[in-house]
Amino acid sequence: MNTDLNPAGETHVDFERLAGMPVAGLIFDMDGTLVDNMHVHNDAWESWHLRHGLPFERERFFRETAGRANREVVKFSKPDASEHELDTLGQEKEEIYREIYRSQMAPMPGLMALISASEAHGQKMAVATAATPENAALVLDGLDLRRHFVTVVSPSMGYRGKPHPDLFLAAAQAMGLVPAQCVVFEDAPLGIEAARNAGMRAVGVKTMLDDAALGGPNTVFSITDFTDERLKGLLGL
Known part of the structure; x- marks a missing residue:
């Protein structure tokens, strides 16, 4: 090889x-x-973006972020976030996701x-x-x-x-x-x-x-x- x-x-x-x-x-x-x-993750990210007054292009967001670590994804949308904010904001999105997906698995x-x-x-x-x-x-x-x-x-x-x-x-x-x-x-x-x-x-x-x-x-x-x-x-x- x-x-x-x-x-x-x-x-x-x-x-x-x-x-x-x-x-x-x-x-x-x-x-x-x-x-x-993944559509549920995207729904959660869309809700998160709206909550923080950020623009969200669904297909582009998926293509450019799916597979990345959560901190990297948050930084993609909030490049000026502090280290603490990266963790806190990522946890916020995941709480939204779990609430939506728990009954659909x-x-x-x-x-x-x-x-x-x-x-x-x-x-x-x-x-x-x-x-x-x-x-x-x-x-x-x-x-x-x-x-x-x-x-x-x-x-x-x-x-x-x-x-x-x-x-x-x-x-x-x-x-x-x-x-x-x-x-x-x-x-x-x-x-x-x-x-x-x-x-x-x-x-x-x-x-x-x-x-x-x-x-x-x-x-x-x-x-x-x-x-x-x-x-x-x-x-x-």
Whole structure:
């Protein structure tokens, strides 16, 4: 496999040469991937922006912020915020989100069947999410998903957010795998880019965006949900 590192420490890979490599690990983003909830996050961000008298362009905001750590997202809208304000304002948005989403939670169609098939096949799984620990607990514990994953990594553990490769590389390390053995499931361009920077193939999940938006040299294909039959061939199920 032909790889090299750029000055930021990100890996560049010839992804065409990975096409036939068996998949040993699945790494899932959470919001918009394990669950179809990104529209709720956007609703919460829109309410937050209105509350603070800030403009909000929904599609642009999603494209430019989805996958980033919460402090980075707040700074995107309030660049002059102090360190304390970044935390306080981010917590405010997440409280709005949890209040809206708590009664709506459901796994993505086909997710539980895919998890069962992957476990039976001996594949390891992990979650790499920009969500806060409280939001991760809401979904992963509320839907009893956490037990299926070797690890759950997030910026709250000291990692840089997407598009940096940190989260995906940490997930692979926890599973005892190299990047080439992993496939990432992501619903946002920054997540696809982070997977590319980690040297991993990606499958786009079209909960918010289309194929074109989720395309990249490392994108194998994009799916509407986990019932897509192409996953069986990719994952060897």
